[in-house]
Amino acid sequence: MVPRQEKIITGPRKPMQGVKPLLVVIYNQVFLPDILKVSVMALLIVAITLGNTVSLLVFLRARQFKTCQGYLKTSLALADLAVGMVVVPYSVYREVNRLAYGVEEQDEPGPSGSLYTSLPCFILGPLYAWCTFVSITTIFLLSVERSVAVFKPLHKKAVITKKRTAYLIAFSWILSLSLAVVPMIFNEQITLEYSCCSKMCNYVLNAPSLNETDWNVMLLFPTFDFSLLSGTFAINFVTFAAIRQYCKVRKQMSLDAQNTARKLSFSDITAARTIGILTFAFSASFIPIAVFVVGNVLGYEWCEFSFYAFWILTLNSCWNVVIYSVRDQKFRQGVRELFTSEVLKSPSQRPTRALKTDSSSPPCVAVLKEIFRPEST
Secondary structure (H helix, E strand, O other), rough: OOOOOOOOOOOOOOOOOOOHHHHHHHHHHHHHHHHHHHHHHHHHHEEEEEHHHHHHHHHHHHHHOOOOHHHHHHHHHHHHHHHHHHHHHHHHHHHHHHHOOOOOOOOOOOOOOOOOOOHHHHHHHHEEEEEEHHHHHHHHHHHHHHHHHHOOOOOOHHOOOOHHHHHHHHHHHHHHHHHHHHHHHOOOEEEEEEOOOOOOOEEEEEOOOOOHHHHHHHHHHHHHHHHHHHHHHHHHHHHHHHHHHHHHHHHOOOOOOHHHEEEEEHHHHHHHHHHHHHHHHHHHHHHHHHHHHHHHOOOOOHHHHHHHHHHHHHHHHHHHHHHHHOHHHHHHHHHHHHHHHOOOOOOOHHOHHHHHHHHOHEEEEHHHHHHOOOOOO
C-alpha cells in the first residue's frame, strides 16, 4: 500500500487574522484591571503593616508618648494594623486564586441564622467593621482630649488621667465589637459573603423585600459613624475657634508672668491641628462607603463603585502614620531614635531608674504599669 503523499507548502505561513488582537483586547479588558487592583491591594498590606508597626513601636517605646494622647494613638494604630494583617491578605488570597486558577469562589448563603456562610468571612466581615468603629471612636476621643487641653490647660491632668483613658479605650473596643455583630444578632436574614465586586466580606440581606426593621439594621453603620463624625467636627470647630482667638490675643498684647502659665503651648496647638487633619482624612474616606450602603439598601447594585468605596476606606489605615510624620515633630524624633538606636555613653545621659524599670519589661507591660500607676498631683 502506497502511502498518500501530502502536498508540502513552502514559504511563509500566513497568521490567522484577528486572533492576536482579540487576545490582547481580552487581556487588557479582563485581566489587566484585576492585576492592577490586586497589586494595589498587595501594596496596601505592606504599607499598612509597616507603617502601623513603626507607629506602635514609637508609641510604646518613646517616653514622650506615654501620655493619654499617646495611648489613644496606640489604640488607633492597633485597629489599622489588624486591617492590614488580617482583612486585606484574605482579599488578596481570594483574588490571586481567582486569577491563577480561574475559580470564582462565590460564597453560598446558607439557611437563616446558620453558619453555612464562609467561615473566614464570618470572622473578617465583623472584624473590618469593628476596626472601623474603633477608628472613629478613637478619633472622637482624641478630639475631646485636645479640646480639654485647649479650654482647661490647668485642669487637663486632673480631668484626663491615664486610668480614665484606658477605661475609655476598653469601652470603645467593646462598644465597637457590639455594633459590628448587631446585624447578625438582631436580623436572621443578614449573612456574610465575599463580594467579587468590592473584594471584601460584606453583610448581605437575604430577603426579597426590605421592611422597616431591615432598614434600621442596614443603616446602623452609616448612622452611627456620621453621628460620631458630626460630633467630632463640632468639637474640632470649637477648638480651632478658641485657638484662633488665642493667637489673635497673643499677637495684640504681650502676656505677663502671671498669665504665661495659662497660655497654650505650641505642642498643644499642633496636636489639635493634627487631630483635625485625622478627622478630615477619615471623613473623606468614609463618605463613599456610606453612599454605597445607602444605595445598596435602596436596591442599587454599584459593582465598580463598591470596590473604590471599600478600598478608599481601607487606604485610610496607612494615612495616619503619614500625617504623624508630616505634622508631629515628636513622632519623627521617635522614629529616628527607633532606627538609629544610639548608645548613651556618658553617665549623665543614662536613663533614670524609672526608665530602667520600663526597659527591663516588655513595652506592653511597661505601658500598662504606667497607666495604672497612681498619678502624682
